Amino acid sequence: MAPRSVSIFGATGSVGQSTLDLIGRDPERYDVFALTAGRDVEKLAAAAIQHRARLAVVADENCYADLKAALAGTGIEAAAGAAALVDATDLGADWTMASIVGCAGLAPTLAAIRQGRTVALANKEALVSAGSVMMSAVSNSGATLLPVDSEHNAIFQCLASGGIEAVSRITLTASGGPFRTFSREEMARVKPAQALKHPNWSMGRKISIDSATMMNKGLELIEAWHLFPVGLERLSILVHPQSVIHSMVEYRDRSTIAQLGCPDMRVPIASALAWPERMETPCQPLDLVSIGRLDFEAPDEVRFPALRLAREAILAGGSAPAVLNAANEVAVEAFLDGRIGFLDIGRIVEDVLARIDMAPVASIDDVWAIDMSARQLAERLTAELIN
Numbered sequence: 001m002a003p004r005s006v007s008i009f010g011a012t013g014s015v016g017q018s019t020l021d022l023i024g025r026d027p028e029r030y031d032v033f034a035l036t037a038g039r040d041v042e043k044l045a046a047a048a049i050q051h052r053a054r055l056a057v058v059a060d061e062n063c064y065a066d067l068k069a070a071l072a073g074t075g076i077e078a079a080a081g082a083a084a085l086v087d088a089t090d091l092g093a094d095w096t097m098a099s100i101v102g103c104a105g106l107a108p109t110l111a112a113i114r115q116g117r118t119v120a121l122a123n124k125e126a127l128v129s130a131g132s133v134m135m136s137a138v139s140n141s142g143a144t145l146l147p148v149d150s151e152h153n154a155i156f157q158c159l160a161s162g163g164i165e166a167v168s169r170i171t172l173t174a175s176g177g178p179f180r181t182f183s184r185e186e187m188a189r190v191k192p193a194q195a196l197k198h199p200n201w202s203m204g205r206k207i208s209i210d211s212a213t214m215m216n217k218g219l220e221l222i223e224a225w226h227l228f229p230v231g232l233e234r235l236s237i238l239v240h241p242q243s244v245i246h247s248m249v250e251y252r253d254r255s256t257i258a259q260l261g262c263p264d265m266r267v268p269i270a271s272a273l274a275w276p277e278r279m280e281t282p283c284q285p286l287d288l289v290s291i292g293r294l295d296f297e298a299p300d301e302v303r304f305p306a307l308r309l310a311r312e313a314i315l316a317g318g319s320a321p322a323v324l325n326a327a328n329e330v331a332v333e334a335f336l337d338g339r340i341g342f343l344d345i346g347r348i349v350e351d352v353l354a355r356i357d358m359a360p361v362a363s364i365d366d367v368w369a370i371d372m373s374a375r376q377l378a379e380r381l382t383a384e385l386i387n
């Protein structure tokens with residue numbers, strides 16, 4: 001069997017490294033075309049050399065000389081900059097992992113979709129910001145979009161048993177994050193280091209903070225709304241602290257199909273990498289006896305307003321989800337830098353949504369314009385909070 005060509009956008013991150021871990025266990029099976037990073041040249045060059053990539057791209061142009069030096073004599077091409085990231089999709093890999101964090105991943109993700117092959121989507125912010133543009137690019141190009149987010153991958157797997165027309169409800173599970181039992185007063189005092197400690201999953205910094213505010217679940221609700229068009233009223237969220245059930249689909253005959261597994265991102269990544277087949281993984285088997293019990297709670301939209309804001313953004317439509325995402329990216333960064341408090345993240349997102357003029361989204365240029373103005377307003381509100 002000919003090796004499958006793969007490219008990984010965001011290869012130095014948590015999802016990217018988990019993907020490379022799986023690929024590295026069966027190197028003859030894969031031909032690595034492009035690997036990309038934001039700034040981490042050392043990790044990118046090491047991965048490119050280990051996996052014998054053809055091309056390594058770093059988004060920050062200032063890192064080009066270092067990347068070129070790190071790859072000297074290896075035969076691996078080095079490139080840098082936003083345009084080079086998009087151009088890397090021209091290599092036309094059979095399978096592309098979109099795992100850049102944030103809206104920074106939108107252009108390469110969209111370019112990979114336009115190639116019309118298979119795109120494994122972890123970069124949820126791209127879909128949240130440009131959902132309608134991305135989904136029409138999928139249907140125009142004939143690309144296969146495979147969800148990698150554990151919940152959406154679970155739903156995708158559950159849908160194989162019945163089909164979307166027969167669905168009565170889709171339930172996204174949520175761990176509730178590290179502050180699931182905290183009061184608002186307790187949350188007001190938390191520091192970045194506490195918020196970065198997720199109880200079940202090991203993830204990048206931004207998604208860890210999103211999990212702590214539960215904006216991650218809000219973004220996932222928007223993501224599910226695009227990927228599984230059953231209508232908002234059929235999408236629900238259930239807090240399940242053990243993160244064993246990754247999501248569920250209920251059919252109109254009231255059969256509920258769930259996907260379970262240990263909280264290890266290599267499980268959903270492997271499902272997308274081998275799809276429509278199955279592959280071996282080094283992940284732990286599920287041991288329900290030692291887990292002992294599975295708990296469930298209703299989500300609390302008062303302590304975690306991000307859930308309400310995401311639902312309202314879906315209902316508002318147009319630019320609202322892109323505004324929500326951009327404001328959240330700015331606020332999360334400000335929190336991680338120690339410039340604002342934990343609860344200020346939600347306040348800034350809500351303020352930006354309330355103050356900005358909403359607009360229709362017809363093209364990717366509309367998304368860039370909305371993203372930029374929402375970021376500017378969020379930066380201004382952040383600065384006002386500090387002063």
Ligand code: NDP
Pocket residue numbers: 009010011012013014015016036037038039040041059099100101102104105122123124125148149150201202203204205206207265
């Ligand atoms: P990380 O922060 O660990 O990695 C992010 C990746 O994006 C890195 O390769 C980083 O490069 C790169 N990057 C950062 N900024 C830019 C930029 N401006 N331009 C180009 N590349 C950039 O994130 P995760 O792997 O945790 O998450 C990636 C995506 O997957 C997110 O959208 C997240 O929501 C989603 N996801 C993650 C899960 C997880 O378990 N981690 C689970 C489900 C979804 P560098 O290392 O050089 O900074």
